[in-house]
Amino acid sequence: SIVWLRRCTHYLFIVVVAVNSTLLTINAGDYIFYTDWAWTSFVVFSISQTLMLVVGATYYLTFTGVPGTATYYALIMTVYTWIAKGAWFALGYPYDFIVTPVRLPSAMLLDLAYWATKKNKHSLILFGGVLCGMSLPLFNMVNLITVADPLETASKYPRPTLPPYMTPIEPQVGKFYNSPVALGAGAGAVLACTFAALGCKLNTWTYRWMAA
Secondary structure, three states: OHHHHHHHHHHHHHHHHHHHHHHHOOOOOOHHHOHHHHHHHHHHHHHHHHHHHHHHHHHHHHHHOOOOHHHHHHHHHHHHHHHHHHHHHHOOOOOOOOOOOOHHHHHHHHHHHHHHOOOOHHHHHHHHHHHHHHHHHHHHHHHHHHOOOHHHHHHHOOOOOOOHHHOOOOOOOOOHHHOHHHHHHHHHHHHHHHHHHHHHHHHHHHHHHHHO
């Protein structure tokens, strides 16, 4: 029946989006491993995490129409990440096994925006996107504080490095405009709205395809 087709499609989408978004953010807590480019990697990984969380969580949230499912989606991503990182860790890679579940509070803000505006999709896109995009780099910095010391990691796991004349100079991050959190939050706030809109549109397309 069309009901079962709809349900199967729904679960298929959830699994595909959750798995792929987890794979795309698998190194998100381990940018410190890239010692030379730590701040650059932090910004890039923060943005990638934000966008992957927003598109899947918004899709799931608007599909069910139940506030709370965005947070549930973030929990799925977090568990997938722990499993994947556990596999890498078992293979001997110098990844931190315990990663702060940074996606959960940001997803809660998505749920809050949806609930507080009485399930208004446009408010979810605008307010939820901005809140999620601005908050995740802040929570992601907790990862940077809790991961292993970069010098210890670098000496314990030697790797090929750039020649001296190509090694970037470590930026001084005392000024606001040099802050990776501010840069990630600024870019995330803009891009997350776009991806929240994409999540809503994916939902519309799914319904239309299933109804055909």
